[in-house]
Amino acid sequence: MTPHQARALFQAARVARLATADGAGRPHVVPIVFAVDEDVIYTAVDHKPKRSRALRRLANVAENPAVAVLVDQYDDQDWDRLWWARADGTGRVVSTGSDEEQRAIERLRDRYAAYLERPPAGPVLAVDVRRWSGWFATSASAGPRASD
Amino acid sequence: MTPHQARALFQAARVARLATADGAGRPHVVPIVFAVDEDVIYTAVDHKPKRSRALRRLANVAENPAVAVLVDQYDDQDWDRLWWARADGTGRVVSTGSDEEQRAIERLRDRYAAYLERPPAGPVLAVDVRRWSGWFATSASAGPRASD
Numbered sequence: 569m570t571p572h573q574a575r576a577l578f579q580a581a582r583v584a585r586l587a588t589a590d591g592a593g594r595p596h597v598v599p600i601v602f603a604v605d606e607d608v609i610y611t612a613v614d615h616k617p618k619r620s621r622a623l624r625r626l627a628n629v630a631e632n633p634a635v636a637v638l639v640d641q642y643d644d645q646d647w648d649r650l651w652w653a654r655a656d657g658t659g660r661v662v663s664t665g666s667d668e669e670q671r672a673i674e675r676l677r678d679r680y681a682a683y684l685e686r687p688p689a690g691p692v693l694a695v696d697v698r699r700w701s702g703w704f705a706t707s708a709s710a711g712p713r714a715s716d
Numbered sequence: 717m718t719p720h721q722a723r724a725l726f727q728a729a730r731v732a733r734l735a736t737a738d739g740a741g742r743p744h745v746v747p748i749v750f751a752v753d754e755d756v757i758y759t760a761v762d763h764k765p766k767r768s769r770a771l772r773r774l775a776n777v778a779e780n781p782a783v784a785v786l787v788d789q790y791d792d793q794d795w796d797r798l799w800w801a802r803a804d805g806t807g808r809v810v811s812t813g814s815d816e817e818q819r820a821i822e823r824l825r826d827r828y829a830a831y832l833e834r835p836p837a838g839p840v841l842a843v844d845v846r847r848w849s850g851w852f853a854t855s856a857s858a859g860p861r862a863s864d
Contacts, residue, residue, distance in 0.1 A: 582790065582792050583788075583790035585735075585788075587733075587735040587743040587744065588743055589737040589741045589742070590741075591741070592741070593737045593739070593740070593741035593782065594782040594784075594804075595735040595783060596735070596784055597735035597745060597785075597786045597802065598786065598800065598802075599786065599790060599798075599800050634741065634742040636742075636745045637745075638733060638745045638746065638747065640731075640747040642730065642747060644730050644828075644829075644830075647830045650747075654745065654746075656742075682792075
């Protein structure tokens, strides 16, 4: 899978999983909704956060900015249709009230109908992606079916 | 979500995401198929591994045994149906040829029809779970719908 294909799969996916690690290297992983802007992935803390968890991913990024984000397709009936794409990069909290925060929130609202009712709250986390990579079970899946 | 509910959601799920980190604390995340035996999660390296990736998760566990495994439900139409469950624990490679490896492979084959054609190869990774936790968007989801 090329970096371009990996990014395209992120742009088409609705949910991703965000892996962070604390300063001691203990990994943490949560599902996220997100938006992609060039080589940056944006996600907002949930509108209905469980406070301790919302803080965990942010505390981890403050201690250790290395993060990995995954999107994938699983198909129990046909393992030839499996694929995943990963973005490795650096996480940072976007400055509150900045233009970048506003743009990120607009992108998230444009992308998820649920955000129209309940706009994203809390800080916006940006992941500056250094590497897009991925894997298809079969090269045949690299065609239009890849984003099924 | 109670630890019992979190484990039950793992037992019902078909795919999970495994987060590891290397010795420097850089996180890594991949989708896995798996089987749960009490407080242990077993997964095998893919029958068709991309060698470098297969090794990465194992190399990470050797350097840094802390791992987190996630299962979740996403529903674009109804965010009240969202949930996730996470298992935090310690990873280890199961001894080749051991009874435990044999049991783990049998469980994986029993669970996934695709493994009947192409039995799991490569080392089996065990995660000894210390903590099962999770989150429901609404407490109403804690009922039978939770494993929808």
